[in-house]
Amino acid sequence: MTLRTVHIKMNETLRLMENRKSVRTYIDKDITRDFKDKIIHAAMRAPTAGNMMLYTIIEIEDQDLKEKLAVSCDNQPFIAKSPFVLLFLADYQRWNDFFRVSKVPHVRPPEEGDLMLACCDALIAAQNAVIAAESMGIGSCYIGDILENHEYHKELFDLPDFALPITLVCFGYPNENYDTKKPAPRYPREFVHYKNSYKRLKSKDFLKMYKPVEDRYFSTGDFIEGAENIGQHFYIKKHSSDFMKEMNRSVRAALKYWKTDETEN
Numbered sequence: 001m002t003l004r005t006v007h008i009k010m011n012e013t014l015r016l017m018e019n020r021k022s023v024r025t026y027i028d029k030d031i032t033r034d035f036k037d038k039i040i041h042a043a044m045r046a047p048t049a050g051n052m053m054l055y056t057i058i059e060i061e062d063q064d065l066k067e068k069l070a071v072s073c074d075n076q077p078f079i080a081k082s083p084f085v086l087l088f089l090a091d092y093q094r095w096n097d098f099f100r101v102s103k104v105p106h107v108r109p110p111e112e113g114d115l116m117l118a119c120c121d122a123l124i125a126a127q128n129a130v131i132a133a134e135s136m137g138i139g140s141c142y143i144g145d146i147l148e149n150h151e152y153h154k155e156l157f158d159l160p161d162f163a164l165p166i167t168l169v170c171f172g173y174p175n176e177n178y179d180t181k182k183p184a185p186r187y188p189r190e191f192v193h194y195k196n197s198y199k200r201l202k203s204k205d206f207l208k209m210y211k212p213v214e215d216r217y218f219s220t221g222d223f224i225e226g227a228e229n230i231g232q233h234f235y236i237k238k239h240s241s242d243f244m245k246e247m248n249r250s251v252r253a254a255l256k257y258w259k260t261d262e263t264e265n
C-alpha cells in the first residue's frame, strides 16, 4: 500500500500537502511584502528546540546575490529568477554571543550536538515557510546545494563561524501547468515506515521499492552511461557525483568551526 493509495477524508491541510510539488519555473509576478511577511512569520511559528530558535533567515533581496547563488549552488539558473529567496542558517552564534555578553564564565562553544539541533530548527522553520507559501498559491523549491562552497557563502553573507547555511528556498508563482502535473511518486510506505525497530531491506524489497521510480523515469531503460540498473544509475548520478564531492568537502570545512579546539570566534 503506497501513501498515495491510502483513502482518507482529506481536509484542506492534508490536500495541500498531498498536492504540493517543487516549483522551479516562476511566472513573472512579484510576491507582495504582505505575503512575504506571512511566509516568514509562519517559519518563525515552527516548533523550535527549547524555544531557542536556533536559526536565522536571510532574505536575499539583491539580484546580484541571487545571480551569484545561481552559480555557486551547482549552476541552477532558476534561483536568479525567483522573486523571493530565503537562506536558512543553523545559527548558534546568537546564543554564543548572548552567553558572552551575559558574562557567563567559561562559555562552552557550540559542539556537534548543538549543530544538529540548530539544523533541525532551521529545516523545520523552512518547511513551515514552504507550506505557508503553498497555502497562498506560491510554489517553492529547496536548494540543497547551498551546502557547497562553504567558504564562498561564508564571505558572501558575512557569516560568523557558528552560523551555517543549511538550506535555501526559492519561492514564486507557478505557471498554469502546476495543477495538471502529478506529484512525484514516493517509495511505498512499507519501506519507509516501520514499527518498533529498523528493518534492513533485501534485494527483492529494493526491486519493489524502486518500481514507482522505474515506471516514472526508466521505463525505456534509459540509465546514465556506465549503469546497468537504477542503483548503479543513482550511484553515478548522485552519490559519486562532483557536486556530492564538493558538498562533502564544503561541509567538512564548515564543521571545523564546531570543534572546540579550532575555534577562534
Ligand SMILES: Cc1cc2nc3c(=O)[nH]c(=O)nc-3n(C[C@H](O)[C@H](O)[C@H](O)COP(=O)(O)O)c2cc1C
Pocket (backbone or CB within 6 Å): 020, 021, 022, 023, 024, 076, 141, 142, 143, 144, 145, 167, 183, 184
Ligand atoms: C534538502 C533538499 C534539497 C533539495 N535540493 C534541490 C536542489 O538543489 N535543486 C532542485 O531543483 N531541487 C532540490 N530539491 C527538491 C527535490 O528535488 C524535490 O523535493 C524532490 O525531487 C521531490 O519532488 P517534489 O518536491 O515535487 O515532491 C531539494 C529538496 C530537499 C528536501
